[in-house]
Every structure is written in C-alpha cells, then in structure tokens.
Amino acid sequence: MNSIAPQFIVKNVLESVQFYTKKLGFDINWMHKKDPKFAILEKDGATIMFRQLKKEGFVRPNREPFIESGWHTSAAEAWDAYIWVDQIDLLYQRFKDQDVSIIKPIQDTEYGNRDFEIEDPDGYILCFGKSVDN
Incomplete structure (x- = not known):
C-alpha cells in the first residue's frame, strides 16, 4: 500500500x-x-x-460516536484523520495566522509525537503531527 x-x-x-x-x-x-x-x-x-x-443530515464526525459512547467527553483525540507533517511548528503558526479553528494547541504528547488539532467547517477534526524522534 x-x-x-x-x-x-x-x-x-x-x-x-x-x-x-x-x-x-x-x-x-x-x-x-x-x-x-x-x-x-x-x-x-x-x-x-x-x-x-x-439528502442532508449525514455529516457525522468521529467526535459524535466518541462522545455518545462515553469514550471521551470532548472532541479531544476524536480525530477523523491524523496527518503526518515535517515542519509542525511552522504549519501550526500558519494555521493560527489563517484563523483556523485550533481545538488543541501544539504540544508534545505522551505517545511521542508533537501535534495539534483543528476543526473544519463540518466538524471534522484533523490532527497534524510529527514524531518527536524525527
């Protein structure tokens, strides 16, 4: 693949x-x-x-079943896509400058990545990340 x-x-x-x-x-x-x-x-x-x-009404970001099932009480880590990037800090600043809805600020995570989350107009959550080791 x-x-x-x-x-x-x-x-x-x-x-x-x-x-x-x-x-x-x-x-x-x-x-x-x-x-x-x-x-x-x-x-x-x-x-x-x-x-x-x-027909309308079929948009269903992952956060909805995450919250409904009790997995999370918020949108945190209810990603619809995780996108690996090279220049994470530069991308984060570019999105901030574009007034993109950032729902989790950039941070180093316990799973070894540096990432942040945004929300698109339909409620889909994209997490952009980079391995801290790279």
Whole structure:
C-alpha cells in the first residue's frame, strides 16, 4: 500500500474545498465541474475526498460516536484523520495566522509525537503531527 484517502461527507463541497484550499493550503486534484458534489484535494502527499449527498443530515464526525459512547467527553483525540507533517511548528503558526479553528494547541504528547488539532467547517477534526524522534 502506498497511501490512503479518507472521504468526508460534507454539507457543501464548494465550502469545504474553499476552506481546505484557502486556509489549509490544499490543491484541487479533481472536482466535478457541472455539479460539484465530489472533490479530491491534495497537499504534500495527503489526499482527502469530499462527498456531498443528495439528502442532508449525514455529516457525522468521529467526535459524535466518541462522545455518545462515553469514550471521551470532548472532541479531544476524536480525530477523523491524523496527518503526518515535517515542519509542525511552522504549519501550526500558519494555521493560527489563517484563523483556523485550533481545538488543541501544539504540544508534545505522551505517545511521542508533537501535534495539534483543528476543526473544519463540518466538524471534522484533523490532527497534524510529527514524531518527536524525527
């Protein structure tokens, strides 16, 4: 296996694409031109797909079942994706400068990574991290 591309169900593909390209720096790999209900975005080897369904109400970030099941009482570590990066501190500052919703500030973790968490407009939580050993 070489890579993985999670697919997020979103309320509005165009709004998601705008957030990920303008705020997070992703590039559009592919998006349907006539009826944009699906898009593929990439940045530095990370790929995320977005799907807008015909019916509303199906957006379900991982935090919801985490909280409902009693696993966590907050969004902490209820990631929808963990994205490995090289320049973690630079990326963190760039996201802060772009007013991205940071829900866990950058920190060294007990599991040996330095990471931080953001929330996208649909409530998906992305954790960006780097191994402290690297």
